[in-house]
Amino acid sequence: MLELTILGFLYEHPLHGYELKARIQGLSGHVRPVSDGALYPALTRLVKAGKLDQRTEPGTGAAPRRILSLTDAGRAALLDHLRHPKDADITDGQRFFTLLAFLGHLPSRAEQAAVLRRRQEFLNAPASFFYEEGRPVRAEDEPDLFRQGMLRIARATGNAEKKWLTEAIATLES
Amino acid sequence: MLELTILGFLYEHPLHGYELKARIQGLSGHVRPVSDGALYPALTRLVKAGKLDQRTEPGTGAAPRRILSLTDAGRAALLDHLRHPKDADITDGQRFFTLLAFLGHLPSRAEQAAVLRRRQEFLNAPASFFYEEGRPVRAEDEPDLFRQGMLRIARATGNAEKKWLTEAIATLES
DNA sequence: GCTAGCATGTAAACGGTTACATGATTAG
DNA sequence: CTAATCATGTAACCGTTTACATGCTAGC
Numbered sequence: 001m002l003e004l005t006i007l008g009f010l011y012e013h014p015l016h017g018y019e020l021k022a023r024i025q026g027l028s029g030h031v032r033p034v035s036d037g038a039l040y041p042a043l044t045r046l047v048k049a050g051k052l053d054q055r056t057e058p059g060t061g062a063a064p065r066r067i068l069s070l071t072d073a074g075r076a077a078l079l080d081h082l083r084h085p086k087d088a089d090i091t092d093g094q095r096f097f098t099l100l101a102f103l104g105h106l107p108s109r110a111e112q113a114a115v116l117r118r119r120q121e122f123l124n125a126p127a128s129f130f131y132e133e134g135r136p137v138r139a140e141d142e143p144d145l146f147r148q149g150m151l152r153i154a155r156a157t158g159n160a161e162k163k164w165l166t167e168a169i170a171t172l173e174s
Numbered sequence: 175m176l177e178l179t180i181l182g183f184l185y186e187h188p189l190h191g192y193e194l195k196a197r198i199q200g201l202s203g204h205v206r207p208v209s210d211g212a213l214y215p216a217l218t219r220l221v222k223a224g225k226l227d228q229r230t231e232p233g234t235g236a237a238p239r240r241i242l243s244l245t246d247a248g249r250a251a252l253l254d255h256l257r258h259p260k261d262a263d264i265t266d267g268q269r270f271f272t273l274l275a276f277l278g279h280l281p282s283r284a285e286q287a288a289v290l291r292r293r294q295e296f297l298n299a300p301a302s303f304f305y306e307e308g309r310p311v312r313a314e315d316e317p318d319l320f321r322q323g324m325l326r327i328a329r330a331t332g333n334a335e336k337k338w339l340t341e342a343i344a345t346l347e348s
Numbered sequence: 349g350c351t352a353g354c355a356t357g358t359a360a361a362c363g364g365t366t367a368c369a370t371g372a373t374t375a376g
Numbered sequence: 377c378t379a380a381t382c383a384t385g386t387a388a389c390c391g392t393t394t395a396c397a398t399g400c401t402a403g404c
Contacts, residue, residue: 002363018383026305031265038364040385045363061373062382091205094268103320112320131200145345146277146286149338153331160330164323171319176391192355212392214357219391235401236354 001098002034002042007051007070007078008102014069016057017043027101043068051077082106082115090118093157113172120165123158130154175272176208176216181225181244181252182276188243190231191217201275206268217242225251256280256289264292267331287346294339297332304328 002024009015009023017040024034043066046052051074059065070078081089082103089095096119106112130137130151139151176198183189183197191214198208217240220226225248233239244252255263256277263269270293280286304311304325313325 016383017385018381021383028304030299031267032262035365036383036385037366037387041363044385059372059383063371063384065383088206093205097324100320100324104318125204130202131204144278145342146274149342150271150274152338153335156334157327157331160334161327164326168319168323190355191357195355209393210355210357211359211394215391218357233355233400237356237399239355 001095002038003046004078004081004098004102006039006042006046006068007074007081008098008105010052010068010070011075011078011102011105014067016059016065016067018065020068028097046074050074078102079106083111085115085118090115090122109172113169116165116169116172120162120169123162123165175269176212177220178252178255178272178276180213180216180220180242181248181255182272182279184226184242184244185249185252185276185279188241190233190239190241192239194242202271220248224248252276253280257285259289259292264289264296283346287343290339290343290346294336294343297336297339 005024005027006020009020015023020043021034021036021039024039043052043054047054047068051071052068053071054069055067057065057067082099082105085096085099089099099115103112103115106115126136130142130147137147137151139148139155142148142151179198179201180194183194189197194217195208195210195213198213217226217228221228221242225245226242227245228243229241231239231241256273256279259273263273273289277286277289280289300310304316304321311321311325313322313329316322316325
């Protein structure tokens with residue numbers, strides 16, 4: 001997930017680690033901050049895996065900057081991930097949102113729409129949020145105030161997303 | 175997080191691992207499934223930590239069941255977690271939802287309301303979703319179709335949640 | 349005879365959190 | 377003079393994923 005984010009941000013411009021961190025922070029960093037201990041090892045891994053190139057530049061007075069850029073392999077890996085997301089990337093809202101953030105990098109509108117459609121199918125499955133005895137619980141049947149809240153919020157969220165998905169798919173296909 | 179879920183479900187009834195798994199699955203399992211490799215070690219950890227007691231019962235033809243129940247320490251740990259959630263539990267929607275699922279176990283309405291208020295404050299901060307150059311990006315200003323979607327969905331979600339929080343807090347305080 | 353469901357576990361690999369560590373420049 | 381910002385990294389610890397492993401019963 002972090003790796004997708006890194007590749008996604010580097011798709012357009014080479015960036016150094018610190019700047020990358022700021023970008024990632026800007027993309028929902030208030031929800032889940034990025035730590036240096038996650039970022040720098042991830043960069044090293046991606047360089048080792050041949051998905052990134054690095055070169056060093058003097059920093060603005062501070063430590064020298066490590067400038068990262070996508071290799072062809074890295075670009076291919078990003079596009080492949082966007083084109084063929086794993087189930088977990090579709091199911092998990094957090095992951096799907098990360099996907100969305102970079103879906104614009106896919107060159108084909110048809111492929112973009114296909115990804116949106118997968119999410120749409122998932123949301124349209126009668127699997128709302130909370131199950132009991134094998135079937136979804138409806139908010140009205142839930143006695144607990146807080147679980148009722150979960151259900152209501154989940155429903156509203158799902159509806160908002162479905163609405164946007166429908167519009168976006170229509171836009172892409174027009 | 176898994177541990178909170180386990181403690182939360184065991185708060186009412188003792189359960190064996192397999193049944194616990196089914197409950198956890200029912201609570202958003204379609205979004206992020208629980209694996210045995212996460213569950214059973216977590217149970218062992220909690221037993222070792224003195225938060226759970228275990229006893230064995232013959233299963234229905236299958237392997238013998240490991241029945242888990244909360245100890246006093248486990249009950250105390252659960253209530254403490256619910257009463258004093260870490261920032262990450264408030265910020266991260268996924269975590270907050272887990273908290274919500276068990277918030278009903280807190281005996282005091284005032285304490286329940288206090289937790290909801292923390293989430294409310296977080297959502298009311300001008301930190302909507304996507305930052306650029308230090309300030310939140312508004313959906314109208316976002317040229318990328320997909321990022322615009324992220325923003326719109328995030329806004330709708332936030333609003334639904336804020337609405338429910340306001341109502342729920344009012345209910346709790348009446 | 350086979351598959352699905354019940355029921356439990358282990359082990360390697362991976363990735364993230366937290367804490368530690370360093371050091372220069374700029375603004376107050 | 378001191379705090380914030382810039383800029384990078386390491387190491388221990390922890391929990392999750394993934395894969396492997398076992399074995400019984402009930403229904404088709």
